[in-house]
Amino acid sequence: xxxxxxxxLAGLPGSGKSTLAEGLSRHFSLPLFSVDPIEAxxxxxxxxxxxxxxxxxxxxxxxxxxxxxLGQSVVIDAVNPVEASRAAWxxxxxxxxxxxxxxxxxxxDEATHRRRIEARMRQIEGMTEITWAEVEKRRTGYExxxxxxxxxxxxxxPPERLLAEAIGYLA
Numbered sequence: 001x002x003x004x005x006x007x008x009l010a011g012l013p014g015s016g017k018s019t020l021a022e023g024l025s026r027h028f029s030l031p032l033f034s035v036d037p038i039e040a041x042x043x044x045x046x047x048x049x050x051x052x053x054x055x056x057x058x059x060x061x062x063x064x065x066x067x068x069x070l071g072q073s074v075v076i077d078a079v080n081p082v083e084a085s086r087a088a089w090x091x092x093x094x095x096x097x098x099x100x101x102x103x104x105x106x107x108x109d110e111a112t113h114r115r116r117i118e119a120r121m122r123q124i125e126g127m128t129e130i131t132w133a134e135v136e137k138r139r140t141g142y143e144x145x146x147x148x149x150x151x152x153x154x155x156x157x158p159p160e161r162l163l164a165e166a167i168g169y170l171a
Contacts, residue, residue, distance in 0.1 A: 011105035016154030109155035
């Protein structure tokens with residue numbers, strides 16, 4: 001990866017974005033900033049749960065900005081459900097003249113998606129796993145993307161193939 005990139009993985013919880021983000025981070029040896037562990041750390045630090053959602057995105061953006069400022073590429077793992085969070089990534093990429101590469105993970109097969117959520121055990125200290133009902137509620141507030149992006153149906157292909165597609169997209 002020669003040019004500086006801001007790689008943003010997006011999608012509903014359980015859509016496969018964290019698995020893909022970790023694979024890309026390993027493949028390209030890039031730092032990965034994931035909103036969920038950041039938010040859980042804030043809770044462990046004593047911040048109330050109802051105050052950390054947007055703040056966790058701000059922290060991820062600050063960490064990404066520091067790396068971009070140093071000329072490095074980064075991978076972001078976050079739901080990014082609304083235009084405000086997406087605009088912040090666009091602004092950051094523009095500020096540091098980084099190529100913004102968005103990969104949206106979707107899970108078209110609802111039964112697969114639900115199984116993933118119900119079996120999920122990420123072991124993020126202080127964070128309970130989301131329920132299927134909460135995912136369905138989040139889906140109603142998930143705005144359609146307007147940006148150019150790679151959209152991957154993670155229920156249609158094995159993780160190795162999805163990772164290869166994402167690597168090809170970023171190359």
